[in-house]
Amino acid sequence: MSTLQEVAGGALRVQNVERTFALKDDVVRALDKVSLEVPVGSFISLIGPSGCGKSTLLRLLAGLESPDAGSLLIGDKTPNEMRTAGRLGVAFQDPALMPWRSVWKNITLPLQVMGKPVKDFKTVIEELISLVGLQGFEHALPSQLSGGMRQRVAIARALVTEPEVLLLDEPFGALDEILRRTMNLELQRIWSARRPTTILVTHSIEEAIFLADKVAVMSARPGRIIEIVDVPFERPRVPEIMRSSEFHHLADRLSELLFAGGGH
Amino acid sequence: MKNFSRFARGTGVVLIVLAIWEILGRLELVGQGALPAPTQILAQLWKDRSDYPPHLSVTLKSAGTGFVIGNIIAIIAGAIAARFRIAETLLRGLGMSLFAVPLIAIVPVLLLAFTGTTPRIILAAMAVYFPTYIATMNGMRNVDERLVDVVMVAGGSTTDVLRWIRVRSALPYIVSAFRVAAPAALLGTLLAEFGGGTRWGLGTYLLGSLGQANPSRLWSIGLVATAVAASAYMLFAFIGARLTQSSMSATVQTSLPMGGATGPWWKRLGGGVISAGVVLGLWALVLSILDMSPVVAKSPFAIVRYLTTDPRASVSRSRLFDAYSETLPLALIGLLCGLAAALLLAVILSLRPALGRAVLPFALVSQTMPLPALTPLIVLVFGRSILATVVVCVSVTFFPSFVTILQALATTSPAAIDVVRVSGGGRLKSLRFVGLPGAVPAMVTAARLAAPRALLGVMIAEYLATGDGLGNLLNESRGRLDYGMIWTVATTSVLVAVLITQLFGLAEKLTRQ
Known part of the structure; x- marks a missing residue:
């Protein structure tokens, strides 16, 4: 447990999941018979128009909500079992840091919640901090950091429990385009170090392709997965691939699918 | 430089006002000496200096004890109300009564039921309850929902959310409520001291000085009381400033609980009736615990009888x-x-x-x-x-x-x-x-x-x-x-x-x- 290592765990299987929300005088089918398979250690991006239920799917996988029908399994465990065992990691668009805690102490939060002795994880935390490039800022408060740095803290916090599944809900959605590209490169590097099974919800087609092994395209009302597209690029990927015709071709195809699915 | 000139101007204004006050006082221009000059007030304060320690210590002790007790109750009540909607409904009547009640009306009742400094402690605690209750409830409720998700995903329970997030999030709210509550505790104590109980206390001293035709003494007691209230306020303002690393509103929200009841009218009415019932129930409970003679202690029914069939x-x-x-x-x-x-x-x-x-x-x-x-x-x-x-x-x-x-x-x-x-x-x-x-x-x-x-x-x-x-x-x-x-x-x-x-x-x- 003392240093970072590749994770084990089982494949992630979503089968015929349904979830509806009752509004005042309407029923929204956020997810309609959604099925998805993610092999261990692979990276999948979820793209789709607003309201297609991609964040809902992520919350179901995080064990924060339950489906109305269908099943979600990670290996042979339910998301809630994974959650209570502390085997999941999440990062949101909002870094959601505790404003009164330093960078170091924000990262230790999940360990404290799990009741693990923080001092046993000193090396892990130090490695994580250098992995996300925050050396020298261990004792800074979130208010003293830039937006990108805060997001790095949130990602380090998501990784500190050495999760088997990493759930990212538009983690760079609030950053500007240039910073977003830098963070994409960083995320690839961080992810490659341990390769947790990862689901990334994003609005950006480029980000989805650049990071993922597969891109799942969703449509809205009702929320469905309409196609899963393979991304053929070798890893590690360099930013230059974004200028290749293959990349453009893939991006065009995904945006066609998005528009066909009643998109933006 | 700009700060300095503002400071200089501020000091100038204060000096001018003090000078005018001094002249008005020396020439006895207001109410035939009712407004003594600042120097006369200070001279009186110096002359009476040995009177203050015993009075002040009794007052501070009562106000401090009431402050602690009232706040402990308010924080526990606020935390429960933040967690359970039903508790908020039940406690609404109590909060509203304590917010609205003219505390002085309670003094004679407290003096019937208790002796010594107890009425003072209770009135101080009553004065403190509402601001701290509201601040605790709002502080514990208004937390970053994403942060709650982070704790939940790390395998946490609602207790973990309370322990790691809600308590700390509420802290700045609670401390800023203390700023309001500390002077309120003093006010409650002084009011109860007017009713008697013991011969010591700043309020007792004030009451005793009322008939002495010595305006300077009244003014100096007033200034000492002001100094106590202001330092209590500033103490918590200082702690609050140290505590609040991110900027947050320093004002205590007092507007929520009144307009806070939502839902159809029958539900609100029902909630109101139930929460009023809680207040009456507490009243009956306290009377039965104290085991007072029914001649002295009146139940709600006795009051109705007093006004109707008596x-x-x-x-x-x-x-x-x-x-x-x-x-x-x-x-x-x-x-x-x-x-x-x-x-x-x-x-x-x-x-x-x-x-x-x-x-x-x-x-x-x-x-x-x-x-x-x-x-x-x-x-x-x-x-x-x-x-x-x-x-x-x-x-x-x-x-x-x-x-x-x-x-x-x-x-x-x-x-x-x-x-x-x-x-x-x-x-x-x-x-x-x-x-x-x-x-x-x-x-x-x-x-x-x-x-x-x-x-x-x-x-x-x-x-x-x-x-x-x-x-x-x-x-x-x-x-x-x-x-x-x-x-x-x-x-x-x-x-x-x-x-x-x-x-x-x-x-x-x-x-x-």
Whole structure:
């Protein structure tokens, strides 16, 4: 447990999941018979128009909500079992840091919640901090950091429990385009170090392709997965691939699918 | 340099005012010596210096104990209300009663039930409860939902969320409530000291000095009480500033619980009835625990009997009615004058900021002076008259109203002001067309927040000085051992005060639509 290592765990299987929300005088089918398979250690991006239920799917996988029908399994465990065992990691668009805690102490939060002795994880935390490039800022408060740095803290916090599944809900959605590209490169590097099974919800087609092994395209009302597209690029990927015709071709195809699915 | 010149100007204003005060005092120009010069007050303070330690220590001990007890109860209640909606509904009546009740009406009841300094501690605790309760509840509720998700995903339970997030998130709210609660505890203690109990205490000292025709002594007691209240306030302001690393609002939200009830009318009514039942239940419980004689301790039913079937019921009813018809109009006039003064200063401040800044420090000082210590001074200056009562009332309602109105004026939409400007209007025009209409709901909010203070102000003036109305009825009933009336005044004043704040709350809802 003392240093970072590749994770084990089982494949992630979503089968015929349904979830509806009752509004005042309407029923929204956020997810309609959604099925998805993610092999261990692979990276999948979820793209789709607003309201297609991609964040809902992520919350179901995080064990924060339950489906109305269908099943979600990670290996042979339910998301809630994974959650209570502390085997999941999440990062949101909002870094959601505790404003009164330093960078170091924000990262230790999940360990404290799990009741693990923080001092046993000193090396892990130090490695994580250098992995996300925050050396020298261990004792800074979130208010003293830039937006990108805060997001790095949130990602380090998501990784500190050495999760088997990493759930990212538009983690760079609030950053500007240039910073977003830098963070994409960083995320690839961080992810490659341990390769947790990862689901990334994003609005950006480029980000989805650049990071993922597969891109799942969703449509809205009702929320469905309409196609899963393979991304053929070798890893590690360099930013230059974004200028290749293959990349453009893939991006065009995904945006066609998005528009066909009643998109933006 | 800019800071320095502002500081220099501020000091200049203070020195000028002190000089004018000195001249007025030395020449006895106000109320034949009712306003002594600052140097005379300091000289008196020095002469009486050995009187203060025993009085002050008793007062501080009672206020401090009440502060701790009241806050512990308020924090526990607030935490439970934050967690369970049903608890919030049940506790609403208690919070509302403690917010609205004119504390002085409770003093005789407490003196019947307890001895020594206990009534003082209880009244201090009652004065402290509401601000801390509201702050705890709001602080624990208004947390970052994403942070809650982070803790949940790390395998946490609702207890973990409470432990790692809610408590710490609520802390700055609670400390800023302490700033309000600390002077309130002093106010509660001083009021209870007026009722007696022991021969020590700042309030007792003040009461004993009332008949001595020594204005300097009254003023110096007032200043000492102000100093205590101000230092308690500043202590918690300092802790709060250290604690709040990210910027957050320093004001305590007092507006939520009143308009907080939502849902269909029958549900709100039901909630109201149930929460009123909780208050009555607590009352009955306390009486049965204390095991007091029914001659002295009155249950809710006994009060109803006192006003209906008792042989002297009609006499009691008319005395009660007369007292209310003296007190309530005065409180209303005082409240309206206070609101008008607040609006005037707020308007001046938004038109001529420099002028406003010069007046503000004095408004602030008048605000920190505890009401029980302020009242005798106002009576000294204005005489035992209706005018004095109204001035007391204005002085307690002015400042909270001013803050509320000023906030409303400051938050008027810049775009709307630009529209007026572009059409050729100046500051006055934008105030007339944009600022003032926007301030109307704030005026109603201010009225709701200040109404209980207005009632308390009038009753204290009546109790100490003018010999009219409810305050006097309390005094008389104590003298006549009319236990029924003592309990009736306490109960009805809570009911009337809650009713008035509810009415203003309703008006607030209408104007905000």
